[in-house]
Amino acid sequence: MKAQDILARHKLQPTAMRMLVLSYLQKQEKAISLSGLYDDFENADRTTLYRTLKSFEENGLVHSITDKKGTVQYALCHADCDVHEHNDAHIHFYCTSCENTYCLPKFNIPSLELPKNFQKSEVKLLVEGVCDQCQ
Amino acid sequence: MKAQDILARHKLQPTAMRMLVLSYLQKQEKAISLSGLYDDFENADRTTLYRTLKSFEENGLVHSITDKKGTVQYALCHADCDVHEHNDAHIHFYCTSCENTYCLPKFNIPSLELPKNFQKSEVKLLVEGVCDQCQ
DNA sequence: CAAAGCCTTGCAATGGAATTGCATTGTTTT
């Protein structure tokens, strides 16, 4: 599916910057931080990139995970996620060697028990360790 | 067990500040950030509190979790944790209403599968939602 | 006990990232 259609489906205007960032994200194997994105888009304004990621997240196009260093890392959501329903409750992996954060879309978070009267709305799970590349 | 003994067991000199912070943490029901600690210790230096928490964490006396806002929250570890072995791999809960982070020491993180050749060293799981108090 | 060495503290400065305000420019609606 084309970037333009994906944006439309998520109720986002297909601006040049959004198209670029979206296709950039589609090519990524790992999650990316705002600073990482900024490094790869040298001529772009940092705030615009910031707001691009924010609007993507608010509209259910990307999800985020905070890595061990406290940096927020963004990655494209599963195709059928939207604002109201996320279908990508998967494990994330932070490699302490290469310092990359990876989505593991095939490894879902197991179901959890919670104490009585605690209402769950979202679960984030980060495994730290060493990735296959860095072994 | 007395604060002094706990510090000794974790190879930390029992300074006045460490004793105070430790007994403060023992009274907490929720995890606490550096800023939260600083608010409650107005006459103390922020850097000293920072390093107190860091040394506690390095010596396995507290563990930390980054909440939804990206703030690091600290809480005392289970009594038998130490630098090399943590026995408190429990779920943490962030309430979006009161914005507190709670340890759920009775709710352990389920065992996880990982892709081939990924080496796990630590797992952090944060559930977001509404706590029992805020229902 | 006294000297030397190591650890802890306080204060100032720096670093890094997230967030906001505001004026400008582009897009959509009427």
Next chain:
DNA sequence: AAAACAATGCAATTCCATTGCAAGGCTTTG
């Protein structure tokens, strides 16, 4: 075409984490 709305660029701010360095304490050793 005008009005309303949304996105962008730039500057400034806020917030929190982290470091350098000198001063003060505690521990070890001769």
